[in-house]
Amino acid sequence: MFWTLGKGVMALLLAAAGHCVLLSLAACSTGLRRALAGVTAILGEIPSLCLVGLFCMVMTPFWDVVAVGCFSLLVRSVHATLKAETGIPSSFLKTARALRLGRWQGFWRLHIPFAFPELVRSVLRDLPDFWLRILGGELVLALFLSHTPSGLGGALLSALKTGGELSACGVLLLMLVPVLLVQHGLIGPLRGYGRHYAVCDQMQTQRLEERSVSWKRRCLLGGAGTMLTMILSWGFWGIPGPLGALVVAVCLVGGVWGWLGGLLLGAPVQVQKRIRKACLVVALFPVFMVWLGLSVPVPLNVMPALAVMGITGWAFLREADVAGRQFIVMGHHLRLPLWSFWKDVRLPLLCPPLLQAAVVALPFFWDNVYLAALLERKTLHLRILQAHAYSVQGILLCLMTLMAVSVRWGICIPLQERMAHRYRI
Known part of the structure; x- marks a missing residue:
């Protein structure tokens, strides 16, 4: 547990630094800022677990896991920060220029609080x-690499090899300890500190850029690229592979949150907040490890979908429009038929x-897909972590990244x- 906790804390500290x-x-400079935003947008799409083999070539196992945990958190947080600063009102920028704030002072005193x-x-x-x-x-x-100490993940694998269900349950419970410690020791204070900038967050306007009707063309190109990448990836995983996991997800x-989310749209705000917190707890729970440790009778292709169920619900309830509840209440008062109520309101x-x-939820989903495919085809992927298989690891990384993009x-x-513009109220 201390190895895993140390890796988690070290990854968070490195990401912050x-x-x-x-x-x-x-x-x-503004040019460097734009370039960094573009680079982090591309790097953020890489499924990080694919980098385990590449990092293992140049790092020890401890720092390998730290680097994998730190990489995506760093690039995604930097991209979110640089993207959010575009919502600063122009009056604030004019005031900063009138006060003769330098580029460095304006960035840290104005851009960062808004982001x-x-x-x-x-x-x-x-x-x-x-x-x-x-x-x-x-x-x-x-x-x-069975000869290396690997923390709670290695302890779970050792418990599975010895056939001890009780030991596996103990390891699963221990996995919650570092999650809770980091959540209350680092993430909780960060959220509390973020409330100081709630005014800045409310002042940012949601700017929905009007796009042309080319969304259909982009969907067709994206679908063709996805299918082509899936077909190429079958050489590593076979059929159904990632395509089967995507369809199941x-x-x-979509079925669970399409039905449950439609019912929750009319629920009181406090109920939605409690369910959102419960979804975050479920998302933090190691669902995939439970499937391994307790031998749950669920197909392996279904596990990525179950793993992202919590984070999908948390994000859905966070993005749901609270003001839309008045339309739900109005539909109840008008006694609309069930089908019309769902089609025209919900x-x-x-x-x-x-x-x-x-x-x-997509980045979390792709890491689960990679882990499922790796565990399903262990003998096929034995060469992925070998130091000399540079080409194999590069091809796998490119396939997973192209699939995610x-x-x-x-x-x-x-x-x-398209849906945001079509159903904008």
Whole structure:
């Protein structure tokens, strides 16, 4: 437990230090800031567990897991910070110029406070994936490098090899200890500090950029790119592979939150907040490790969908429009038929936040898909972590990244933008 806790804390501290360094560089010039935003947007799409083998070539197992846990948290938080600063009102920028604030002072005194609430949200969104990278990285290293101490992930694998269900349950309970310690010791104070900038967060306007009707073309291109990447990836995983996990996730998560989310749209605000907190707890719980430790009779392809169920619900309830509750209440008073009520009221309120929640859950989903495929084809992937298999690891990394980029930017984001404009109230 102490190995895993040390890796988690070290990864968070390195991410915080790297965040300050990169933002200090971004404060030097506007061009560097734009370039850094573009680079972090691309790097943030990489499924981090694919980097375990590459980092293992040049690092010890301890720092390998730390680097994997730190990488995505760093690039996604930096991208969220640089993206959120674009919402600063022009009057504030004019005031800063009138006060003759330098470039460095203006960035840290004006841009960062406005971006801080989005930074806190990005850290919260990445927490489930962060712990999956730590625990999953330990499990992968223990699977292929059995002579190295790998923390709780390695302890779970050792308990499974000895056939001890009771030992596996003890390891699963111990996994919650570092999660809770980091949540209350680091994340809780960060959220409390972020409330100081709530005024800045409220002043940012939601600017929905009007796009042309090319969203259909982007969806077609994204779908074609996804299918092509899936076909190429079958050489590593076979059929159904990642495509089967994606289809199951769309049907299962979309069905559950399409029905449950539609019912929760009319619930009181306090009820939604409690359910949102419960969803975050479920998202932080190591669902994949429970499947391994307790031998749950659920197919392996279903596990990525179950793993992202909590983070999808948390993001959906956070993005749901509270003002839309008045339309639900009005529909009840008008006694609309059930089908008309769902088609004309609930679905227009449901689609935009549900697609936005899918965009938030995608990075966590791809790491779960990679871990599921790795455990299913252990003998095939034995060469992935070998030091001389540079080409194999590079191809696998490119395939997973192309898959993530195609689904996110070619399918989910165009659909989310289309629904946001179509059902904007």
